[in-house]
Amino acid sequence: MNIALLIVTVVACALLLGGGALLVYRLKFGRMPRFSRKTLCIPYAVFLVFFVIVPMLVILVYAFTDREMGFSFGNFVKFFSDPTKLSTIAYSIVIALITTVVCLVIAFPVAYILARSKMKKKSVILMLFVLPMWINFVLRINAIRELFNWMGLLGETNYFNTVFGMVYDFLPFMILPIYTTIMKIDESLYEASRDLGANGITTFTRVTLPLSVPGIMSGVTMVFLPSMTNYVVSDMLGNSMVTIIGKFIYEYFGSDWHMGSMVALVLLIVVFVSTLLTGGFKSEENVRGANL
């Protein structure tokens, strides 16, 4: 049974039916019906059900069934009893962590200096950091691959290459939220801090840093999670010698949907927990706003 086809058919039918009903109403009463806000939400609710909730449930079902569709924990047992798979997950997390930390170390000073400087051309410099985002991602990674190949690094320093590629790719996602958060800090707060007797360093550690935490958290989320799944980078720069979680999912879905769903579920839980951790430090609205 092809579930995807089924979903698409159902949605298409729903749209057709809805459109038909509108047409009939229009012909009969000579005007379009008035909808309350609740009624207008229905299409989105339908979309969410079919493209978010149902697929999740499908993954859940596949993860806990065997090839005969009988309920089983077999997938989990098979995966977690294989030490090579576990070490791959550990590597994946370590790569993501290193990428995130390197991004943060580079991005924070850049964002801080740019946000606090009175330079007139600072938007140009910021744009230069962000500009690579507008060039096709695969093209960029290919270019780096060629560069590493020319330098003789390809196939030699696979983990370094992978981390380098990821940092290069995700850096703007760390700079932008931190820059925006620091920009938003009221100038008078720095003045107030100095006025109350704090020197520059104290002002930085007790005003600037705490107030830029929402931006840091948002940047960390936007870098850490993709760098666990973006296997294009690890494949091309790691010369297919570096495997990360995303690669597993891709490979399993080629042969065994049950195993693939299981790994996807595991990743989902990791993501959920880390979001809870980063977003859960404070319950203030602006923190959550910056995270989502």
Added chain:
Amino acid sequence: MADNIIELKNVTKYFDDNLVIDNVSFSVHKGEFITFLGPSGCGKTTTLRMIAGFDLPTSGQILLNGEDISKLPPNARPVNTVFQRYALFPHLNVFENIAYGLKCKRVVNVYRNAEGKEYTKKERLSKKEIAEKVSKALEVVDLEGFEKRSISTLSGGQQQRVAIARAIVNEPEILLLDEPLGALDLKMRKEMQIELKEMHRRLGITFIYVTHDQEEALTMSDTIVVMADGVVQQIGTPTKIYNEPANTFVADFIGESNIITGTVVGDKVVRFCGKNFVCLDQFEKGEQVDVVVRPEDIVMCAPEQGTLVGKVISVVFKGIHYEITAQLGKYELVINSTESRKVGDIIGMNVAPDGIHLMKPKYTSNVFDGVITKHNTVEFADGEFECDVTQLYPGSHLDDEEYLITAAGEKIDLTGVEVKVEVGLYDITISDDAEAGGTTGRIISIIYKGDHYRLIVRTEEEEEDFVFATEDLWNENDLVSVIIPKDKIKLSLKHTEEKKRLGGTEA
């Protein structure tokens, strides 16, 4: 003087090329409540920021207890600021906000070691000391029990109090307040005014307060510094500033006033609105003066008993009084009275000698530095005006090629010669057609003078001011062009060497 806590000496401040503070000097006594008052952009906040250390003066000195602090960073000055929009730290609660300054503080404690020798140690305040000071500060601002509250849950008035507590907890020698009540509603503002005044009395420290609200300044201050255009206009007690304004700007800005041009006709006798009045100010006979009469100093009476007689043209009820406008010929006078009149009533008016205040007019004519250009025009104040250059050399005339021929028959090329340009107060007209006049500028000030308006138009590039009288009503900040008739531009040569080189003006 020994009791001056702050002294500004010839302080000047430029932002880029903009002069915002122009050679300001004054001093503040220890323990007084002093207010910088002026319209927005007059430099009052910049002056305060220079005392706090956020801006450094371009030149001049700021002395604190006789020591030069002009170059010290804000954290090294024993002053604390209450910011206009509070500037409370959003990530800290009330207690942490107030304790911020205390945690930065190091105190020198004296200890005795085992051998009985004394030694000193720089130490942070203990947790207990900090907690005690914070709760005492909260008590002063009436916010006991608010320690754990988050800043975002506080109302504007409460945030204001936390901001004050955060400043005074450090026991500064001077408390700087930058329009602290601007964001509060009227009722709250009145309450806070009284509380601040009370706090000043209890704490006994110097308050430097910035506001554009003249009523607030009059209510709270011991001394008011009126500022405009980066220049101190007048320093004095509220009563003195209200009753004896130093110039028309102060008279117009503080309270309401009738400002009329008058002439001194005798010993303490001034003539305005066509009648003679006895006054208390001594000026030279024949001198033209600005006469200031406060609306409440004009007393209405029966027409036959009044020195002045006029017709009521408008009556507005203002709560505790009526604001009555009377017309006398071409003059208009505003009267504040608890009695009402009807529009169209003929009334008599008297002014007691102490209700008349005379001032030397600030502007008697407009003087500019100009340069003669090719076509016998003169360039000044961002523009070019046609003028009569023959006035520079008596008896001279222009020949066919427009060269100046002196009385002696000498031919002179005046191009590039620097001259002093003088234009009278009544010789300038303005137009909203930008092409009509020789230069354009924006109206920066309008003061009603009984029968006419006195306008100041400032050109945009060189910021030259044209002062003149007009009977038409214009709006402030309008862009207008300045028209001066050819024969009203008075020129004189600027350099004596120039005069000599060109043969002199005397024949």
